[in-house]
Amino acid sequence: xxxxxxxxxxxxxxxxxxxxxxxxxxxxxxxxxxxxxxxxxxxxxxxxxxxxxxxxxxxxxxxxxxxxxxxxxxxxxxxxxxxxxxxxxxxxxxxxxxxxxxxxxxxxxxxxxxxxxxxxxxxxxxxxxxxxxxxxxxxxxxxxxxxxxxxxxxxxxxxxxxxxxxxxxxxxxxxxxxxxxxxxxxxxxxxxxxxxxxxxxxxxxxxxxxxxxxxxxxxxxxxxxxxxxxx
Numbered sequence: 251x252x253x254x255x256x257x258x259x260x261x262x263x264x265x266x267x268x269x270x271x272x273x274x275x276x277x278x279x280x281x282x283x284x285x286x287x288x289x290x291x292x293x294x295x296x297x298x299x300x301x302x303x304x305x306x307x308x309x310x311x312x313x314x315x316x317x318x319x320x321x322x323x324x325x326x327x328x329x330x331x332x333x334x335x336x337x338x339x340x341x342x343x344x345x346x347x348x349x350x351x352x353x354x355x356x357x358x359x360x361x362x363x364x365x366x367x368x369x370x371x372x373x374x375x376x377x378x379x380x381x382x383x384x385x386x387x388x389x390x391x392x393x394x395x396x397x398x399x400x401x402x403x404x405x406x407x408x409x410x411x412x413x414x415x416x417x418x419x420x421x422x423x424x425x426x427x428x429x430x431x432x433x434x435x436x437x438x439x440x441x442x443x444x445x446x447x448x449x450x451x452x453x454x455x456x457x458x459x460x461x462x463x464x465x466x467x468x469x470x471x472x473x474x475x476x477x478x479x480x481x
Contacts, residue, residue: 260287
């Protein structure tokens with residue numbers, strides 16, 4: 251079985267309960283739509299977290315959010331092919347996988363492209379107080395070119411899009427935090443995803459980031475809910 255959920259931000263209690271209640275196995279996969287909260291501070295804290303996750307009876311497959319370090323910045327990560335696409339993993343934790351942006355994975359015969367990253371609206375606060383913030387939180391121009399080249403190879407047809415944020419036309423304005431001047435928010439990733447969505451022939455688009463659960467057209471926002479991956 252393949253399941254999917256939204257941001258976890260380092261709190262995996264619902265996943266532990268889900269695995270226990272559903273009798274999952276390592277052959278089952280849970281997709282996390284960014285901000286998994288696994289590579290945050292490094293050192294002992296992250297190690298304990300990964301040991302706990304590796305002990306769960308499920309394989310985690312995370313896309314990149316904006317509040318976490320990218321695996322390619324961490325020396326212990328290696329690359330391998332998995333379900334038709336390239337992922338990052340650590341030898342000590344082989345069932346915690348991180349997708350490379352632009353890779354296309356085969357989930358039960360459904361071709362799924364991964365597009366991670368987003369802008370952190372709390373960037374200034376994080377920098378002011380010395381909290382973790384990563385300058386490569388959003389997809390780079392190289393990543394964008396790679397994503398578009400992969401979609402061009404599929405003739406702009408794909409079964410599923412797995413992203414962290416959303417095309418700007420689908421932004422859930424009701425979720426915008428009060429006191430945040432939206433004119434100061436960098437929406438370049440959302441605008442780019444808009445141009446992707448306009449050209450793309452797809453069946454389903456899953457996203458996280460906004461901490462809400464709802465469906466609009468073919469796009470589904472996920473947060474704390476855990477559902478079977480389906481189209």
